[in-house]
Amino acid sequence: MAGCDMSVLKRVLLVLAGLFVFVVLLQLNILDIRVTGNFISKNQDSAIQQFEHRVWNEHLTNLSVYKGGRLLTEDNLENIKAISIEHCRCQRFLVFKCDSSSSCGGLADRQKGIVSSFLLALLTNRTFVVDMTTPCELNNFLLSNIYNWSMCTDFLKTVPKTNFIELKYVNGNTKKFLNQVKSFDFDRNWTKQVVVLRLNAYAIDGIRQHNQARTRLKWLMNITNEEAIHLVLHTLFKPNQRLLKDAVQFYDNKILGRHLVCSHIRIGKNPSIPEDSTRPRGYSNETVIFDFLEKYDDVRKYVIYIASDSEDIKRHAETRFKSYIKISRTIVHVDRLGKLKRFKKEACEGLYTALLEQSILTLCDTLLLTSSGFGTMAAYLRGTSDNLFLFHPKAQRILESNLTNIQTIFKFL
Known part of the structure; x- marks a missing residue:
């Protein structure tokens, strides 16, 4: 797509932005930290940010799970990230969808679907978007962390419906899809600009076995499914x-x-x-x-x-x-x-x-x-x-x- 290449300056800015976000609190494993009631208030955004940084540093120092880097890096996300709203128009998308039109499953089912959909986005080089609106917008409570899954949300509203394909794997046909993942030709079958996926199950094993995973998901090859779930959810989300x-x-x-x-x-x-x-x-x-x-x-x-x-x-x-x-x-x-x-x-x-x-x-x-x-x-x-x-x-x-x-x-x- 003409005009869609990232300039060197934009790439530098993206890296700097990623480094800034990296130090923000991700997991709520708050240790023995004391704050006063006056420290956190609606009118003290800077104090909140300072507190988040302090908690995050505490994690890095004391929690073995984070030693050695327990989040995906900018390099892992290079092929699917959009660096600006303007850059969204150049991307292909995979959207995890959960709205009131059909069942999504409970919170854990949705988290399973988000993990699987994000890995499929990485496997297919598609920018990942979370569109969860039931019972209300997910970003009322969870914000983007290392990877910005909401940047292109407004742009997607302008894409013609002819450029969408919507796939639903929530009930009876879920197992069939999971069994097909490892040999599925995504490049040939997912040709639309936007793939909307309704999914509430783990597809990690099939994704790991796909012939493109070794080049596009190298980091997934030598970790357990449990570690992958941990990495993905922490890369995507932080608390508001x-x-x-x-x-x-x-x-x-x-x-x-x-x-x-x-x-x-x-x-x-x-x-x-x-x-x-x-x-x-x-x-x-x-x-x-x-x-x-x-x-x-x-x-x-x-x-x-x-x-x-x-x-x-x-x-x-x-x-x-x-x-x-x-x-x-x-x-x-x-x-x-x-x-x-x-x-x-x-x-x-x-x-x-x-x-x-x-x-x-x-x-x-x-x-x-x-x-x-x-x-x-x-x-x-x-x-x-x-x-x-x-x-x-x-x-x-x-x-x-x-x-x-x-x-x-x-x-x-």
């Missing part, structure tokens, strides 16, 4: 100020230097989410899980936090454990809103609650999971196998595990 502030205040005001023990307990259909699907018998055993948490019920040393799709579970924990802490927010399944579909503000706050709870799980010193994509994704974002435990639904007992074994035991798509 509200999400960061609430996570900091949670940690600062409630943890107080103690060991944070967390569990995510997925129940399925229950009074809190009546629209959810029914889970098999023994899917989560509250008695076994609570007995495990009992040994941490010492307010001098530990804090217990439980994320769940059931208010009953949280109320039970509050009455049983002295060291239990909570956040008071309404539980919402972002894809099964029921009556909340009529109340956009409340539904949007439900998405925020899900993101906040998942972020809190990434802070945990000890993490116990039941079979759920939501908790599993938090473990991948957390990025370490240290003190990771799984409730095995068949054995009905709790096993100490690692990130790789989550998929083996829970068998997610």
Whole structure:
């Protein structure tokens, strides 16, 4: 396309911009950092930025998961990035789409689709865009980090629909697509300027086996799927100020230097989410899980936090454990809103609650999971196998595990 080549100056500016963004907070693994209530406020943007830089430096110094560079570099992204809004017109696109026109799945399903779609964008040399608008705009709470996935959003609205192809792999045809990925001729079949993809599953293995992956995705060849998920989500997203502030205040005001023990307990259909699907018998055993948490019920040393799709579970924990802490927010399944579909503000706050709870799980010193994509994704974002435990639904007992074994035991798509 004439006039679309990047000048040397633009390339230099892009590198400088990337270096600036690199030091911004990505993961909410906030360590023993203290801030006052006055330090973070709506009118102190510069203070927020300084705080984010300080937290990020703390990550680089103290978290082994980041040593050696745990984010994708500008070189990894060179072939798909747009350096300016004007440059968008020169690009081909892969858009991850999630709107109210069809089911997208819950938060973890969407994160799976985003990871897979981003890797497909890299495989096909297409600029990647996230277009998630249900129950509200994703960028209400999550912002672009190393890679700017929203820069070309407005430009895409000007592209003729004849230049679009929309593909949906959410329900029955998902497995067929995943099986085809490794041998699929994308150059021949994806000829439109814009490919819109609705997907809620991992396609990492197929992408890694594709004959173009060794040249276009070299970094993917020698890492695990769990590391790839971690890298992609952290490269794409960072919390907005509200999400960061609430996570900091949670940690600062409630943890107080103690060991944070967390569990995510997925129940399925229950009074809190009546629209959810029914889970098999023994899917989560509250008695076994609570007995495990009992040994941490010492307010001098530990804090217990439980994320769940059931208010009953949280109320039970509050009455049983002295060291239990909570956040008071309404539980919402972002894809099964029921009556909340009529109340956009409340539904949007439900998405925020899900993101906040998942972020809190990434802070945990000890993490116990039941079979759920939501908790599993938090473990991948957390990025370490240290003190990771799984409730095995068949054995009905709790096993100490690692990130790789989550998929083996829970068998997610």
